[in-house]
Amino acid sequence: MAESIGMNRILSPHFTLRELIHSPLARRHGMDNRPGPREVARLARLATHILEPVRTRFERPFTPSSGYRCPALNALVKSSPASQHIRGEAVDFELPGIANRDLAGWIRDTLIFDQLILEFHNPDVPDSGWVHCSYRQGNNRQMSLIFDGRSYREF
Numbered sequence: 001m002a003e004s005i006g007m008n009r010i011l012s013p014h015f016t017l018r019e020l021i022h023s024p025l026a027r028r029h030g031m032d033n034r035p036g037p038r039e040v041a042r043l044a045r046l047a048t049h050i051l052e053p054v055r056t057r058f059e060r061p062f063t064p065s066s067g068y069r070c071p072a073l074n075a076l077v078k079s080s081p082a083s084q085h086i087r088g089e090a091v092d093f094e095l096p097g098i099a100n101r102d103l104a105g106w107i108r109d110t111l112i113f114d115q116l117i118l119e120f121h122n123p124d125v126p127d128s129g130w131v132h133c134s135y136r137q138g139n140n141r142q143m144s145l146i147f148d149g150r151s152y153r154e155f
Contacts (some may be wrong), residue, residue, distance in 0.1 A: 003024065007021070007034070009040070011040075011043055011044040011047040011048075012044065012048045012051065013052060013113055014047075014051070014052060014055050014061065015047040015051050015052070015064075017035075017040060017043065018065070019063055019067055020043045020046075020064060020067030020088075020091065021033050021035060021043075021046065021053060021067060022063075022067075023066070023069070023073060024130075025076065025077070026069075026070070026073045028120060029072075029073075029076060031070060031072050031073050032070065033068065033069065033070045033073055034053060034070075035068045035070075035088055037054070038087075038088070038091035039068055039087060039088030040088065040118050041088075042087060042088035042136070042137075043067060043068055043088040043134060045068070045136075045137060046088065046089060046090070046091055046134070046135045049111070049112065049113075049135045050091065050107070050111060050133050050135050051064070051091065051093070053063060053110070053111055054093075054095070054103070054106075054107065057110075058095050058098055058103070058106075060095060060096065060097070060098075062093060062094070062095050062096065063093075064091045064092060064093040065092050065094070065130060066091065066092040067085070067088070067090075067091045067092075068086075068088045069085040069086055070086070071086055075084050084114070084134040084136070087101060087136075087147065089134045089135060089136050090115075090132060090133070090134035091128050091132070091133060091134075092119070092131065092132045093130065093131055093133075094127070094130050094131065097149065099126035100118060100126065100127060100128065100129055100130060100131055101118060101121065101123070101126065104116060104118040104127075104131050104144075104155065105155075107131065107144060108144045108155065109111045112132040112135070112140050112142070113133050113134065113135050113140055113141045114136045114139075114140040114141050114142075114143065115132070115133070115134045115141060115145070116131070116132070116133050116134075116143065116144045116145070116155070117131075117132040117133075117144075117145045117146070117147055117152075117155075118131060118145070118146045118147070118155055119131070119132050119147045119148065120131075120148070120149050121126065121146055121147070121148060122148070129147075
């Protein structure tokens with residue numbers, strides 16, 4: 001399965017597979033967080049359609065904090081069993097020096113995406129939380145939400 005997939009594989013001009021599967025938590029728990037070929041193809045689309053335009057617009061390098069999660073890792077972080085991270089369709093990230101709300105607002109107003117969530121955001125703290133964004137091939141819902149740690153609302 002994933003053993004034949006090179007972890008240094010380039011997914012887009014600025015992002016590698018290693019960056020989108022990196023997980024210190026998985027490593028600490030001895031989990032194999034390598035995706036299969038279908039998930040790698042989805043991660044490449046995610047990098048191309050979400051991460052690259054963000055990097056270009058804001059002109060700064062960044063490394064996603066969470067991309068692909070194997071089912072065991074996803075369960076360990078207490079995420080939904082239906083999480084798009086498991087399918088290689090979602091990524092969490094922040095940009096140094098850019099307020100997360102501004103980043104999410106630009107994505108919402110500019111890109112095609114499936115789901116955009118400004119997660120654990122506190123309006124009084126611009127750098128609070130992070131941006132979760134998903135992309136799937138076709139039928140992207142353009143769903144924009146804010147999650148404050150308790151409830152979701154439209155963004």
